[in-house]
Amino acid sequence: MIIGLLKETGSEKRVAMLPEVVSGLIERKVEIFVEEGAGETAYQNDESYKKAGAQVVSRKEVLEKAEVLIQIQPPETDLVESLKKEQIWISQYNPLWNTDLVKAFISKGMVSFSLDSVPRITRAQAMDVLSSMATVSGYKAVLEAASLLPSFFPMFMTAAGTIRPANVLILGAGVAGLQAIAISRKLGAQVQVFDVRSAVKEEVMSLGAKFVEVEGAREDAAAGGYAVEQTDDFKKRQQEAINEKAIKADVVIGTAQIPGKKAPVLIPNDVVEKMKPGSVIIDLAASTGGNCELSKDNEIAEHHGVRIVGQSNYPAQMPVDASKMFGKNLSNFLALMIDEEGQLQLDFEDEIIKGTCITRDGEIINERVKSMLDSKNE
Known part of the structure; x- marks a missing residue:
């Protein structure tokens, strides 16, 4: 499986994964493609990602080859348009508020996860980006x-x-x-x-x-x-x-x-x-x-x-420690969907996977988001 780490835009200075998190995932047989300059605002240069075992490539190559795309902020409109149905999107995009993005993922038939929807259960505490x-x-x-x-x-x-x-x-x-x-x-x-x-x-x-x-x-x-x-x-x-x-x-x-x-x-x-x-x-x-x-x-x-x-x-x-905390939460979440061979394995019977997933196969599968959107449309 190839995970693509995208560079944030605008005023966001964090990065979704520091090199230390990247190296841990590579040990699990996952390939990591990092967009050039992704960690610069969090004081992590491209060389540090290369030393961790990642491939540092252009944004175009990340989008072309990655099966799973990761960043912190919601994707901008032009980025959403370039995504492919078979790709999986993971970020913190507040689906209860950002309903237009939810609808965009539905129209593309993509699987998308929003990390601010991780269930508030004991097993998921190590993945709770909101608390961090x-x-x-x-x-x-x-x-x-x-x-x-x-x-x-x-x-x-x-x-x-x-x-x-x-x-x-x-x-x-x-x-x-x-x-x-x-x-x-x-x-x-x-x-x-x-x-x-x-x-x-x-x-x-x-x-x-x-x-x-x-x-x-x-x-x-x-x-x-x-x-x-x-x-x-x-x-x-x-x-x-x-x-x-x-x-x-x-x-x-x-x-x-x-x-x-x-x-x-x-x-x-x-x-x-x-x-x-x-x-x-x-x-x-x-x-x-x-x-x-x-x-x-x-x-x-x-x-x-x-x-x-x-x-x-x-x-x-506070991009250094905030990125460190976010990345650790993200790594713990990704561990649920990586098998022993480093391949993607989505178990929608898992309470955390199911609860964090917002869209799949052209539908909203998160009950809370679905209920909220239905009430807004009434």
């Missing part, structure tokens, strides 16, 4: 907030007086939120956290943060640990609680998202206008609309003295 990349995002979000804030994060006792610690509000206690709590606390900030899932309260408190609790949240065990849509009554009480905390915060970090839906707006315009000048909002949900009403993806805006950072791809700013 959320770890990076939570870490970088706090560091950027600290660099933009015109005051210190920790408390200082000095001859010039006492500097109070920063007050940080974190919206959402998933992996990114929990990492943001840990880094904020390490930097000496006081941290408050909001999440509709009561199950995360213990984790939040164990990291030294206070949990903002609003009673009456709807939870769904079938949601795989994700947040679900709430009732109007709960949303109203939730908003009142968040408004009160946000107005007093020095930093707000938004991580709250609902798969397949627009991110919940938790910091409306009027709340931003009541926040202290110099405050910072870091919005990790900017690509799906944002937790702040004024967020714009990949932009830094300022409103009434409050800086609003819309940033949904912090992992691209």
